[in-house]
Amino acid sequence: MAHPVVSRRHFISAAFAGTAAAQTAPSEDHQFDEPAQKIQLCDDADVIVCGAGPAGIAAAITAARAGARTRLFEVHGCLGGVWTAGLLTYIFDFDKPGLTRELTRRLDERDARRNKNPSRFVYEPEEMKVLLEVMCLEAGVKTQLHTRVSAAFRENGRLRTIVTESKSGRQAWRAPVFIDATGDGDLGAQAGCGWDVGQAKDCPCQPLTMNALAVVRDVKALTSFISFNGTDEFNGPGGHLTCVEAFKAELKRAGVEASYGHPTIFPVRDDLVMLMLNHEYGIKPWDAAAISEATMRSRAEVFRLMRALRKLGGPWEGLQIASTAEQIGIRDGRRIHGRYTMTRDDLIKGARQEDAVARVTFGVDIHADSKETNKSKPINNGNFKMRPYDIPLRALIAKDVDGLMMAGRCISGDFIAHASYRVTGNAVAMGEAAGATAALAALSKRLPHEVAWSESVEKLTKIGLRA
Numbered sequence: 001m002a003h004p005v006v007s008r009r010h011f012i013s014a015a016f017a018g019t020a021a022a023q024t025a026p027s028e029d030h031q032f033d034e035p036a037q038k039i040q041l042c043d044d045a046d047v048i049v050c051g052a053g054p055a056g057i058a059a060a061i062t063a064a065r066a067g068a069r070t071r072l073f074e075v076h077g078c079l080g081g082v083w084t085a086g087l088l089t090y091i092f093d094f095d096k097p098g099l100t101r102e103l104t105r106r107l108d109e110r111d112a113r114r115n116k117n118p119s120r121f122v123y124e125p126e127e128m129k130v131l132l133e134v135m136c137l138e139a140g141v142k143t144q145l146h147t148r149v150s151a152a153f154r155e156n157g158r159l160r161t162i163v164t165e166s167k168s169g170r171q172a173w174r175a176p177v178f179i180d181a182t183g184d185g186d187l188g189a190q191a192g193c194g195w196d197v198g199q200a201k202d203c204p205c206q207p208l209t210m211n212a213l214a215v216v217r218d219v220k221a222l223t224s225f226i227s228f229n230g231t232d233e234f235n236g237p238g239g240h241l242t243c244v245e246a247f248k249a250e251l252k253r254a255g256v257e258a259s260y261g262h263p264t265i266f267p268v269r270d271d272l273v274m275l276m277l278n279h280e281y282g283i284k285p286w287d288a289a290a291i292s293e294a295t296m297r298s299r300a301e302v303f304r305l306m307r308a309l310r311k312l313g314g315p316w317e318g319l320q321i322a323s324t325a326e327q328i329g330i331r332d333g334r335r336i337h338g339r340y341t342m343t344r345d346d347l348i349k350g351a352r353q354e355d356a357v358a359r360v361t362f363g364v365d366i367h368a369d370s371k372e373t374n375k376s377k378p379i380n381n382g383n384f385k386m387r388p389y390d391i392p393l394r395a396l397i398a399k400d401v402d403g404l405m406m407a408g409r410c411i412s413g414d415f416i417a418h419a420s421y422r423v424t425g426n427a428v429a430m431g432e433a434a435g436a437t438a439a440l441a442a443l444s445k446r447l448p449h450e451v452a453w454s455e456s457v458e459k460l461t462k463i464g465l466r467a
């Protein structure tokens, strides 16, 4: 996909978008020629991070601490992505050096973490929102919420300018290095990078899930249905799958069935729990109409199941939804082609890399891609034994466009590898690595692939993120 090369002059501040409606008429082939216009240009950043999920906040905080003037754009009204707008409440693969440890410590200082296993634990999403804001402010990150990155422009093969849309209209932003942390790889795609999604060219993809917070009257009366409640075991008595089966039996007794074959209740705090109940199949993450329908369908399902349970009375009496996620959870998005692509083989071998930014210990987690699969096998682990493997820095550097890095779900990997590295501990570690490398590249007028990983480690050590 080629993109127009736009000169700097084109953007120079003159008029804002939308100040005057141009006279136009739609063409007969249902295409609309959007008139070109001059928009405000801002050129004050060394590093621009797009998307403020676990990967984006880590990238922005690290780049700013490393001395780069850093801007962060997020389409939602809070920082944290799936952690907050998605009401996740559970963290996997977090026991790593760097920002993961700092986040863990600072969640503890707020008494906002349960199940004290350093690798997997429960956190409170509202506390997470505020903590991330504090950390971005402390680091000096210039954050703009409610702002969508909507276009990207290259000059001589290098990404130079992005355009955002918000209540301030369309605005253009220039920087020497950009980081795509949009989860869905929006920026990489806009910049013209090659990408993959799901199992094949056009999916099938992992399903979407709408998480919800609920309050219960007596959390102790529900103990046998709540997973990860004092234990992080998956199997055996009191383990996750035992709780899931007990909860499914209750749903059946109430005359309903959840569309996710492993409906789960997570503990959050006291009488607050998180419900993960549904699966939405066949939705492409860039199809706004399909995502909207899935959002409304899954929100309705959450309320339908909650009402059916409440009618059972007993421990379910008083159950009520406190909040549904603003953003339906998207597991599978675009995977932007990088200078290295992680594959299933890396997981089988337990690949070691010289430029390892993180070691992944979380296994393959493939949710059913259809209602039929969901009935027989809601989750599968790829049918092989995964060995802990390294994510190389090269998988975070775009192959087709210079000056662009990726962090989080949208890095370069195949469907199977993505099903393992995508969890949030790895997203934070990737963000940290991308942030340090982008800052070094920008401040020394190099491209990210010209920065050796050893330099980034040295920088991370200097700013206290490595021992």
Ligand SMILES: Cc1cc2nc3c(=O)[nH]c(=O)nc-3n(C[C@H](O)[C@H](O)[C@H](O)COP(=O)(O)OP(=O)(O)OC[C@H]3O[C@@H](n4cnc5c(N)ncnc54)[C@H](O)[C@@H]3O)c2cc1C
Binding pocket: 050, 051, 052, 053, 054, 055, 056, 073, 074, 075, 076, 080, 081, 082, 083, 085, 088, 090, 091, 092, 093, 147, 148, 149, 150, 181, 182, 183, 184, 186, 187, 208, 209, 210, 328, 329, 330, 331, 407, 408, 409, 410, 422, 423, 424, 425, 427
């Ligand atoms: C239902 C579900 C359950 C999961 N369970 C777990 C679990 O238990 N534990 C775990 O650790 N992980 C879990 N995961 C995986 C994990 O949450 C994600 O893979 C992780 O959030 C990846 O982080 P990220 O920063 O790459 O993406 P995201 O969290 O998706 O963040 C991307 C951010 O970019 C923003 N954005 C997107 N497009 C644009 C744009 N064009 N302009 C501006 N901003 C944009 C989004 O609003 C969002 O804030 C789960 C995921 C889902 C969906």
